Amino acid sequence: MIGGGDDAARARFFARVSEAVAARATKRPAPEYRDAVAFARDVATNGTAEAVALAVPADALATEKRLARFRERLESAHGRLFTDAGALTAWLAAQGARHGYCDPALASMFAAALALPGAPSLTFETELERARIDDYRFGVTRAAGAIAETGTIILDDAHTSRRLAALAPWIHVAVFAPEQIHAHVADAIAALGDDPNVIWCTGPSKTADVEGILIEGVHGPGAQIALIAAA
Amino acid sequence: MSTNPGPNPPDAVDRFAAAQGQERREAVRLGSKAGHEKRTEILFRDYADPDGLRRLAGAIKQHALDHLDVYLPRAEAQLRAHGAQVHFAADAAEARDQVLAILRARGALSVVKAKSMVTEEIELGPFLAHHQIESIETDLGEFIVQIDDDHPSHIVKPIIHKNRREIANSLERHGLGPYDDTPEVITRRARAFLRNKYLGADAGITGANFVSAESGRLVLVTNEGNSRFCLAATGCHIALCGIEKIVPRDRDLGVLLNMLARSATGQQLSVYTEFLRGPRAPQQADGPEEMHVIFLDNGRTRVLGSEYREILRCIRCGACLNVCPVYRQASGHAYRGVYSGPVGAVLSPLLAGSEFATLSDLPKASSLCGACNEVCPVDIPIPDLLLRLRDRAQRTQQESDGAGGGDRTGGTTVPPGSMTAFAEVATRPWAWKGALATGGLVNHLPQSLRPKALRVWGQNHVQAPWRGGVFRKWLAQRRRS
Amino acid sequence: MSARGAVTKSAPRRRVSLMATCLADAFFDDVAQATVEILEHLGCEVSFPEDQTCCAQPAFNAGEWDSARRVARHTLGVFRGDDAVVVPSGSCARMVDHGALLLFENEPDQPAVEALAHRTWELCDFIVRGLGVTSWPGRVKARVAFHRSCHSRGTRYTESALTLLRSIDGVEVVPFGEGEQCCGFGGTFSVGFPHISRAMGSLKIDHVLAAKPDLLVSADASCLMHIGGLADLLARNPQRVPNLPRGAPAGDPPPPDAIQLPLARKHIAVVLRDALKSSGAIA
Numbered sequence: 001m002i003g004g005g006d007d008a009a010r011a012r013f014f015a016r017v018s019e020a021v022a023a024r025a026t027k028r029p030a031p032e033y034r035d036a037v038a039f040a041r042d043v044a045t046n047g048t049a050e051a052v053a054l055a056v057p058a059d060a061l062a063t064e065k066r067l068a069r070f071r072e073r074l075e076s077a078h079g080r081l082f083t084d085a086g087a088l089t090a091w092l093a094a095q096g097a098r099h100g101y102c103d104p105a106l107a108s109m110f111a112a113a114l115a116l117p118g119a120p121s122l123t124f125e126t127e128l129e130r131a132r133i134d135d136y137r138f139g140v141t142r143a144a145g146a147i148a149e150t151g152t153i154i155l156d157d158a159h160t161s162r163r164l165a166a167l168a169p170w171i172h173v174a175v176f177a178p179e180q181i182h183a184h185v186a187d188a189i190a191a192l193g194d195d196p197n198v199i200w201c202t203g204p205s206k207t208a209d210v211e212g213i214l215i216e217g218v219h220g221p222g223a224q225i226a227l228i229a230a231a
Numbered sequence: 232m233s234t235n236p237g238p239n240p241p242d243a244v245d246r247f248a249a250a251q252g253q254e255r256r257e258a259v260r261l262g263s264k265a266g267h268e269k270r271t272e273i274l275f276r277d278y279a280d281p282d283g284l285r286r287l288a289g290a291i292k293q294h295a296l297d298h299l300d301v302y303l304p305r306a307e308a309q310l311r312a313h314g315a316q317v318h319f320a321a322d323a324a325e326a327r328d329q330v331l332a333i334l335r336a337r338g339a340l341s342v343v344k345a346k347s348m349v350t351e352e353i354e355l356g357p358f359l360a361h362h363q364i365e366s367i368e369t370d371l372g373e374f375i376v377q378i379d380d381d382h383p384s385h386i387v388k389p390i391i392h393k394n395r396r397e398i399a400n401s402l403e404r405h406g407l408g409p410y411d412d413t414p415e416v417i418t419r420r421a422r423a424f425l426r427n428k429y430l431g432a433d434a435g436i437t438g439a440n441f442v443s444a445e446s447g448r449l450v451l452v453t454n455e456g457n458s459r460f461c462l463a464a465t466g467c468h469i470a471l472c473g474i475e476k477i478v479p480r481d482r483d484l485g486v487l488l489n490m491l492a493r494s495a496t497g498q499q500l501s502v503y504t505e506f507l508r509g510p511r512a513p514q515q516a517d518g519p520e521e522m523h524v525i526f527l528d529n530g531r532t533r534v535l536g537s538e539y540r541e542i543l544r545c546i547r548c549g550a551c552l553n554v555c556p557v558y559r560q561a562s563g564h565a566y567r568g569v570y571s572g573p574v575g576a577v578l579s580p581l582l583a584g585s586e587f588a589t590l591s592d593l594p595k596a597s598s599l600c601g602a603c604n605e606v607c608p609v610d611i612p613i614p615d616l617l618l619r620l621r622d623r624a625q626r627t628q629q630e631s632d633g634a635g636g637g638d639r640t641g642g643t644t645v646p647p648g649s650m651t652a653f654a655e656v657a658t659r660p661w662a663w664k665g666a667l668a669t670g671g672l673v674n675h676l677p678q679s680l681r682p683k684a685l686r687v688w689g690q691n692h693v694q695a696p697w698r699g700g701v702f703r704k705w706l707a708q709r710r711r712s
Numbered sequence: 713m714s715a716r717g718a719v720t721k722s723a724p725r726r727r728v729s730l731m732a733t734c735l736a737d738a739f740f741d742d743v744a745q746a747t748v749e750i751l752e753h754l755g756c757e758v759s760f761p762e763d764q765t766c767c768a769q770p771a772f773n774a775g776e777w778d779s780a781r782r783v784a785r786h787t788l789g790v791f792r793g794d795d796a797v798v799v800p801s802g803s804c805a806r807m808v809d810h811g812a813l814l815l816f817e818n819e820p821d822q823p824a825v826e827a828l829a830h831r832t833w834e835l836c837d838f839i840v841r842g843l844g845v846t847s848w849p850g851r852v853k854a855r856v857a858f859h860r861s862c863h864s865r866g867t868r869y870t871e872s873a874l875t876l877l878r879s880i881d882g883v884e885v886v887p888f889g890e891g892e893q894c895c896g897f898g899g900t901f902s903v904g905f906p907h908i909s910r911a912m913g914s915l916k917i918d919h920v921l922a923a924k925p926d927l928l929v930s931a932d933a934s935c936l937m938h939i940g941g942l943a944d945l946l947a948r949n950p951q952r953v954p955n956l957p958r959g960a961p962a963g964d965p966p967p968p969d970a971i972q973l974p975l976a977r978k979h980i981a982v983v984l985r986d987a988l989k990s991s992g993a994i995a
Contacts, residue, residue: 014300014304019532020532030291031290130464133426160515162515163517163518167460195512198505199503202498202504203502206454210398210414215414219457245908246907264890597898621774644906651779653770654779657783658765660762684900688903691909691942692945697738
């Protein structure tokens, strides 16, 4: 049966769980710990082993520091960052990515960059057609945020006009404002919100399944770009 | 993978290791070693006290397991509240039937699958094929395994045992282009082939790395983008999830995610971490309008109620495989199941239920070195669990021998019951001293009359000279003077 | 081994009981002898309960827990009292202070087992943390490769052993690759899974030899028995060690063209005793 199942079977299932749990004489209580986990060896720490591991860094990273840290981590994960749409379009042209998709909400920004003197002639669509999915060499969509600690771009259904647009083209450009960058993984967890599909993207898709050799661009994008734009 | 219902020799893992070709053994050994080194490097780079974090993560998971009667219904309620449909499968057969029912209701003829150990555990692929539903593995390694009709040999790196030539041959055999063993070409061909499959599929099937009871969020941890594609291209999502994947709160996910990718592949995070709370948002054109979560028992509640319950903390990172010297020599296939390495040596016999005896040799295929526990991100006391399982194996064997189960001792080097004789001598000081005095005589026996253990030892070692009683004599003399 | 919370040790007195180990009783008398000499030099009154046999680890590891409990109970009786028990073996010490607790989990005499656990010490740990001795006299000129046995995981035995070794004038402790990897003994594992055990031992030998030590030292005679016995066999039959293909990646030791054996090895008790002799502290 779909959509909830057989009540009696569900009751039996839960009865087995309860019975199993009751067999445990002493149950482990929920451990206490502070949220942000130390991410740098240079964080001064003292105290119990758990506190040592979990000390909150003294500065919670101001916005510019977050952007700098985000850039460093994104680049070490083989992503790229642009703060200027003009530089981005030049790069796209250099990659031979002449046609793609752009979120309608970003279309005027993107078109403006392409209208600048010396801009390359790229074309884009604001509607995605599945049947021609491989026509789109790049996809430009909005991100919900980012994580400085790991160089991660955060996507979700509310901000991503089309899931396929952020996934199928070889190059994905995620657009967001620097204020949207969280310092740590723990902060991003706290900000998950209500969206049914939050995706953390850390660099281009990759595999090392063939002899442990790293290959980028598997099913997802082979190039992960962040475009920092004012909110 | 089905377990072989017949008895296996107690040294099955050793024989498998011995029969392996040098090339394959080196591929596994060096691949594992590299994984271990990456883990060590990043954990000690990023954290002042990785061991403190392992204990914390272990405490979080143990707490969740100890209170699963609270957290499971909470997860269910959250999922339903956000539009997902929740099912409970007592065993593999029920899970398969539930998947089939969901697919039939949608008229699904083709599904795309992201990597999921649970789906292998319940043997979903062959079942769907039998019901004329095409089920395609999309994780590159699993895809190669599928077209090769092979089995994965590592929890995280399913084709660690294959080299590029074997893979290129497989692709050629399956019409994916003429032989080319360049890793990049292999990957691009798989990308192009599978892209069409995603776009033509009726449903996407995934597992789940974690489920938060607080928000109902499923978490999928991948690198390739295949699970994202399953969830962007199809209209129906089915997630299969062992009940042990539940964690109490979203913030606990932070700790576990910080440990998972670092332990598995030496990354801070995997490339994609997806937090799924329900079907797609109403204004989103891509993605599933229907989301199903099937919680699976399949022996887990029995383990949960037992003295082996800590194994359920496992977050499937593969770090224990990477460091295990026995896994490195034997490779994953030696473990004859979905789960291999140290975690497999504990979990497989336990999940086998009444077939425990068919896998009871696995816990013995270990020198109890403890490296597995040392790297486990959730601090599972694997060596202690292996020891408990050896005790259980021995008692199970005694019962079956007593009930006329027959002699399983044929050919074993250390037959069950050997220690009874040892105990007879080791509890009688006069017998012990006698053995010390006369033990050296065994060396004068012809090879064929020596105990088997001694002969096997002699194949790999020059024997140390027998010096039984020498120390005691020395001490007695020292005390006199 | 799993961290089960440190077993806190009660303060040691100068009277100690020696648990010689069954291996020393049968093969390595010099290890037990050296242990007595060292402890007496350090001012301990060493008693050797003659009825001792074995810590029960072989039976415990084999899963024959009824037999293991019989042997462990015998040992419990032999070592009854309050004296610190000192044993020149990390693996036996761990059996007494960790394995036995598992073995007797549901047994009525569990408290007695726990009491013994609290006063049993591995030798180097006893010297450094029990007696507070952190520097050792004498001179031993040697490049030493120290193999820490797997049973030292979760303990401070290795820290103690290295403290003593490094303090000996002339000793240079040299690192070698993949130190965390087991040597392949594992008791009955070595005969139950001989191919894997041999491969593990061969890898260990290759890594040790690549460091070009004068001496391999360990605080566990069992590991040395396995590594040494295999090394001696390889020395008699020089052949390609079947673990390292030519052109092994960087980080693996270079394949030895000829195996540089024999591999000299000593238990740390013997090294410490020999150092004492060199200093004239003992005859």
